[in-house]
Amino acid sequence: MSVLTAKTGQAIPETSLGRKLKDRTVLIAVYVAFALAVIPLVSVLYKVISEGVQVISADFLTRSMNGIGGRDAGGGVYHSIVGTLEQVALASAMSIPIAVLTAVYLVEYGQGKRLAKTISFFVDVMTGIPSIVAGLFVLAFWILVLGFEVSGFAGALALGVLMIPTVVRSAEEMLKLVPNELREASYALGVPRWRTVMKVVLPTAFTGIVTGIMLAVARVMGETAPLLLTIWVTKVINFNAFQGAQSSLPTYIWEQASDPNQVAVARAWGAALTLIFIIMVLNIGARLLARRTSIR
Amino acid sequence: MAKRIEVSGLNAYYGGFLAVEDVSMTIEPRSVTAFIGPSGCGKSTFLRTLNRMHEVIPGARVDGKVMLDDQDLYGDKVDPVAVRRVVGMVFQRPNPFPTMSIYDNVAAGLKLNGVKGKSELDGIVETSLKGANLWNEVKDRLPKPGAGLSGGQQQRLCIARAIAVQPQVLLMDEPCSALDPISTLAIEDLIAQLKSQYTIVIVTHNMQQAARVSDRTAFFNIAGTGKPGKLIELDETSKIFTNPTEKATEDYITGRFG
Numbered sequence: 001m002s003v004l005t006a007k008t009g010q011a012i013p014e015t016s017l018g019r020k021l022k023d024r025t026v027l028i029a030v031y032v033a034f035a036l037a038v039i040p041l042v043s044v045l046y047k048v049i050s051e052g053v054q055v056i057s058a059d060f061l062t063r064s065m066n067g068i069g070g071r072d073a074g075g076g077v078y079h080s081i082v083g084t085l086e087q088v089a090l091a092s093a094m095s096i097p098i099a100v101l102t103a104v105y106l107v108e109y110g111q112g113k114r115l116a117k118t119i120s121f122f123v124d125v126m127t128g129i130p131s132i133v134a135g136l137f138v139l140a141f142w143i144l145v146l147g148f149e150v151s152g153f154a155g156a157l158a159l160g161v162l163m164i165p166t167v168v169r170s171a172e173e174m175l176k177l178v179p180n181e182l183r184e185a186s187y188a189l190g191v192p193r194w195r196t197v198m199k200v201v202l203p204t205a206f207t208g209i210v211t212g213i214m215l216a217v218a219r220v221m222g223e224t225a226p227l228l229l230t231i232w233v234t235k236v237i238n239f240n241a242f243q244g245a246q247s248s249l250p251t252y253i254w255e256q257a258s259d260p261n262q263v264a265v266a267r268a269w270g271a272a273l274t275l276i277f278i279i280m281v282l283n284i285g286a287r288l289l290a291r292r293t294s295i296r
Numbered sequence: 297m298a299k300r301i302e303v304s305g306l307n308a309y310y311g312g313f314l315a316v317e318d319v320s321m322t323i324e325p326r327s328v329t330a331f332i333g334p335s336g337c338g339k340s341t342f343l344r345t346l347n348r349m350h351e352v353i354p355g356a357r358v359d360g361k362v363m364l365d366d367q368d369l370y371g372d373k374v375d376p377v378a379v380r381r382v383v384g385m386v387f388q389r390p391n392p393f394p395t396m397s398i399y400d401n402v403a404a405g406l407k408l409n410g411v412k413g414k415s416e417l418d419g420i421v422e423t424s425l426k427g428a429n430l431w432n433e434v435k436d437r438l439p440k441p442g443a444g445l446s447g448g449q450q451q452r453l454c455i456a457r458a459i460a461v462q463p464q465v466l467l468m469d470e471p472c473s474a475l476d477p478i479s480t481l482a483i484e485d486l487i488a489q490l491k492s493q494y495t496i497v498i499v500t501h502n503m504q505q506a507a508r509v510s511d512r513t514a515f516f517n518i519a520g521t522g523k524p525g526k527l528i529e530l531d532e533t534s535k536i537f538t539n540p541t542e543k544a545t546e547d548y549i550t551g552r553f554g
Binding site for chain 1: 394457
């Protein structure tokens with residue numbers, strides 16, 4: 001109560017011990033929480049890098065597993081790098097336009113309409129699809145019912161199904177952040193709605209949309225389950241994503257890691273490091289692209 | 297270039313809510329008409345019906361007639377997008393496009409409508425910026441972002457952007473309310489220059505501003521919350537501020553309410 005009865009001429013009271021204690025406690029709690037969050041991240045990175053660098057060499061990156069048995073040393077991930085890049089590129093090419101246009105519809109055209117609400121609901125449902133279900137869907141529909149063969153493209157379909165909801169959600173949030181005043185400014189210049197979307201709204205949200213796309217790409221690049229069902233496994237290089245089994249980095253890791261031989265496990269570490277590195281390069285590339293397009 | 301606007305029996309709605317009721321008025325070309333009135337009296341809503349920006353808001357609609365010379369802006373075959381090229385607008389808060397440079401902001405209306413020629417654009421950008429009294433301040437940094445200018449400069453940039461598409465009418469929705477007195481003065485001087493070429497309509501909360509810049513003044517009022525806004529009277533500015541016909545106008549001008 002002494003604070004309430006403070007008289008003129010009285011000094012401002014010192015910070016009480018209780019407050020200092022609370023301040024310390026919370027500060028320590030924050031640091032501990034941060035350290036706990038970082039431990040798994042750092043240890044995973046440390047383990048992957050320290051194990052991976054022992055395996056990675058020019059040979060490892062430029063050779064396939066053709067003719068190499070489980071117990072043999074040597075071999076590489078080239079066929080898997082080719083597979084992963086092709087599958088993810090195809091998945092992105094199919095799903096990004098669909099997802100971004102869906103987000104544009106939801107934010108720019110569908111406000112309050114029943115169709116938009118329905119789409120929004122199903123996007124939410126899709127976000128929750130376990131990745132293996134996406135693989136099963138492509139296996140059941142594309143390969144078993146329509147009769148297409150196992151291929152990198154089938155894998156890309158499964159990955160695309162997984163990418164769409166995440167990209168829609170993130171792009172939608174970014175488009176919502178674009179102030180309405182900018183749309184109105186554009187309309188007031190006699191610019192039609194679609195051009196306003198193309199030239200004002202999308203460029204304003206571009207950086208955020210790219211970030212969302214990168215997260216989705218990074219996520220599907222590490223997907224294993226849907227690919228096992230759709231691309232099969234192969235030891236040889238197959239550049240044609242539309243025909244025949246293809247390899248990929250995650251399925252390669254799965255394949256090698258489940259082999260009890262030390263050489264195979266080492267190859268799995270190498271492939272894991274390669275995958276992380278590719279994702280990192282793509283991320284940095286996307287950031288640079290986003291930075292270059294914004295004026296300063 | 298300037299055209300006369302004749303409004304008759306105009307009602308503006310937001311969904312089922314009647315926001316502006318039965319407004320009829322004539323807005324003279326090559327002059328400044330000011331709209332004054334308390335907040336929520338529908339003056340901004342009415343202003344936005346003059347270039348069909350009102351209907352951009354979901355559920356908003358208008359009935360009545362707005363004649364621009366001899367063309368009805370709400371005619372069946374009239375494209376609202378085309379209307380907005382003829383009737384330009386400046387908003388309350390400066391809203392330059394953040395992704396565009398100063399140059400591109402001014403050229404935006406033309407570029408987005410398909411004008412491509414570099415020399416043509418250069419010319420229009422320069423005249424528009426000069427027209428908005430901004431050229432001398434920005435001519436050395438046209439490729440810099442428009443969002444980097446001060447608030448007053450941004451607002452003049454928005455005016456330059458609006459006049460770059462060569463409209464007949466310029467609507468201004470409280471263009472100075474977010475600006476300091478010096479920038480306000482710059483914009484008011486600009487309005488005085490622009491009126492030789494355009495029909496200008498300005499919404500303002502500042503009665504001194506209305507008295508300074510406008511030739512004619514319209515007073516809007518509402519009977520109460522939830523009631524529609526109405527036009528009380530429209531007359532020469534000098535008359536509105538010295539000897540208004542309506543009692544409500546006099547009360548508002550003299551500060552007895554509002």
